[in-house]
Amino acid sequence: METYTDQYIGGGWRPSLGEGTITVLNPATEEALAAVAAGDAADVESAVAAARAAQRAWGASSKETRLAHLTAIRDGLAAHQEEIAATVTAELGAPIGFSTAVHAALPLAVASGYVELLAGFEFTERVGNSTVYREPAGVVGAITPWNYPLHQIVAKVVPALAAGCTVVLKPAEDTPLVARLFARIVHEAGLPAGVFNLVTGIGSVAGAALAAHPDVELVSFTGSTAVGRAIGEQAGRGIKRVALELGGKSANVVLPGADLARAVNVNVGNVFANSGQTCSAWTRLLVHQDQYEEAVAIAAKAAAKYVPGDPTRPETRLGPVVNAKQRDRVRGYIRAGLDAGARLVAGGVDAPEGAERGFFVRPTVLADVTPDMTVAQEEIFGPVLCVLAYRDEDHAVELANGTDYGLAGGVWAADEATAVAFARRMDTGQVDINGGRFNPLAPFGGYKGSGVGRELGRHGLEEFLRTKSLQF
Numbered sequence: 001m002e003t004y005t006d007q008y009i010g011g012g013w014r015p016s017l018g019e020g021t022i023t024v025l026n027p028a029t030e031e032a033l034a035a036v037a038a039g040d041a042a043d044v045e046s047a048v049a050a051a052r053a054a055q056r057a058w059g060a061s062s063k064e065t066r067l068a069h070l071t072a073i074r075d076g077l078a079a080h081q082e083e084i085a086a087t088v089t090a091e092l093g094a095p096i097g098f099s100t101a102v103h104a105a106l107p108l109a110v111a112s113g114y115v116e117l118l119a120g121f122e123f124t125e126r127v128g129n130s131t132v133y134r135e136p137a138g139v140v141g142a143i144t145p146w147n148y149p150l151h152q153i154v155a156k157v158v159p160a161l162a163a164g165c166t167v168v169l170k171p172a173e174d175t176p177l178v179a180r181l182f183a184r185i186v187h188e189a190g191l192p193a194g195v196f197n198l199v200t201g202i203g204s205v206a207g208a209a210l211a212a213h214p215d216v217e218l219v220s221f222t223g224s225t226a227v228g229r230a231i232g233e234q235a236g237r238g239i240k241r242v243a244l245e246l247g248g249k250s251a252n253v254v255l256p257g258a259d260l261a262r263a264v265n266v267n268v269g270n271v272f273a274n275s276g277q278t279c280s281a282w283t284r285l286l287v288h289q290d291q292y293e294e295a296v297a298i299a300a301k302a303a304a305k306y307v308p309g310d311p312t313r314p315e316t317r318l319g320p321v322v323n324a325k326q327r328d329r330v331r332g333y334i335r336a337g338l339d340a341g342a343r344l345v346a347g348g349v350d351a352p353e354g355a356e357r358g359f360f361v362r363p364t365v366l367a368d369v370t371p372d373m374t375v376a377q378e379e380i381f382g383p384v385l386c387v388l389a390y391r392d393e394d395h396a397v398e399l400a401n402g403t404d405y406g407l408a409g410g411v412w413a414a415d416e417a418t419a420v421a422f423a424r425r426m427d428t429g430q431v432d433i434n435g436g437r438f439n440p441l442a443p444f445g446g447y448k449g450s451g452v453g454r455e456l457g458r459h460g461l462e463e464f465l466r467t468k469s470l471q472f
């Protein structure tokens with residue numbers, strides 16, 4: 001087992017100033033994979049100092065210079081696809097097929113999109129007698145979770161660099177290895193020292209120090225509501241910008257006349273992908289009461305195809321969840337749903353058969369879920385689908401909007417116009433119409449408790465800019 005006691009700061013790997021290490025577990029085997037430095041406030045201090053020192057020159061660099069570096073990062077991501085997929089499978093437990101198609105390929109698509117976007121992006125515009133300049137926001141503190149560990153890093157770091165910001169990244173403690181691999185890719189891309197820095201460590205220590213640092217001008221955070229709220233409150237006190245991506249409880253609404261079988265099958269795939277650890281997952285399936293039992297039967301049948309197994313095998317569709325805490329939390333939610341009167345049609349609380357080791361959870365479908373139940377309101381973040389019945393369209397809107405969250409959703413209807421009309425009534429940041437696929441250039445982010453700000457595409461780049469007007 002490798003032990004890494006260094007941090008990537010100021011253009012090179014430096015001994016961490018923090019004491020001790022964090023052991024990274026393979027969630028499928030519970031074996032230790034590696035240990036990384038448990039960075040502390042002193043590491044954050046030196047990383048932020050490096051980022052601050054590099055900020056002015058990087059912010060003033062030409063678009064062509066930044067484009068060349070971004071292109072090199074994109075090429076590095078392309079060259080390391082296999083290693084990325086294997087690393088995410090090892091530390092997150094995602095099936096290798098999914099790691100290859102999503103955990104490795106999506107960050108590459110996002111980086112490629114930013115190379116193209118930056119090439120055509122205008123940082124100045126003329127408004128009447130003014131010239132409006134879009135300038136970098138400054139030093140960015142990026143705090144990322146474990147569920148899409150590289151995607152979430154790239155979705156923050158790449159647009160921040162494109163905007164001319166310098167960055168200190170604090171990745172999740174469960175998935176620091178792909179973050180270290182990303183730092184290697186950035187290093188190989190030859191960025192000036194201090195433009196990108198990585199501090200591995202515990203959230204309440206390194207993450208908190210980064211979010212609180214007075215020289216960090218913008219905090220971009222993805223993770224739980226509790227931590228996001230604390231970061232937002234602190235940012236308010238320091239008049240610091242924040243972008244918060246805090247998860248969801250998204251509804252997939254099947255309207256009468258839609259292709260029910262397809263809508264339900266796609267929903268099951270959507271909610272079990274990545275072991276249900278997707279903030280935008282359709283965790284609530286809303287079906288008309290007349291089609292309810294048919295939908296439940298389709299969901300149960302589809303769920304049976306997801307057998308938890310070894311994520312390194314190409315045929316595995318469902319791996320473990322990330323850690324023991326998450327496994328217990330997800331099972332606790334399943335139990336709470338059953339105690340509240342939900343009907344178990346697939347899965348359950350017990351460990352899957354044959355899974356003596358690893359943080360596995362049975363892919364679960366709960367029917368007869370009502371909106372007052374905890375499982376209908378809180379983010380479970382595991383392979384659990386809740387099926388709810390609605391009476392009519394207004395009731396479906398009320399149910400869809402009836403949580404604190406508003407990140408994503410789906411609508412299925414006989415025709416696009418009907419689906420779009422329904423989607424416009426949903427309080428949520430993005431909606432897939434009749435199974436429309438994920439677009440890495442479209443703005444991603446939440447309404448209501450799902451957060452503030454947008455990632456990806458032009459909107460994601462603009463998060464890292466500030467605006468200055470000169471009058472003539």
Ligand code: NDP
Binds near residue numbers: 143171202223
């Ligand atoms: P957290 O919000 O705790 O973790 C997200 C990131 O924030 C990690 O890098 C974490 O570090 C860091 N962090 C933790 N505490 C602090 C702090 N006080 N100050 C600054 N940074 C901090 O999420 P969890 O990993 O605990 O997941 C719990 C639940 O959150 C999940 O079950 C799910 O419901 C939700 N979640 C939502 C995500 C989303 O995509 N929106 C992603 C992940 C989780 P460290 O890893 O060291 O704790």
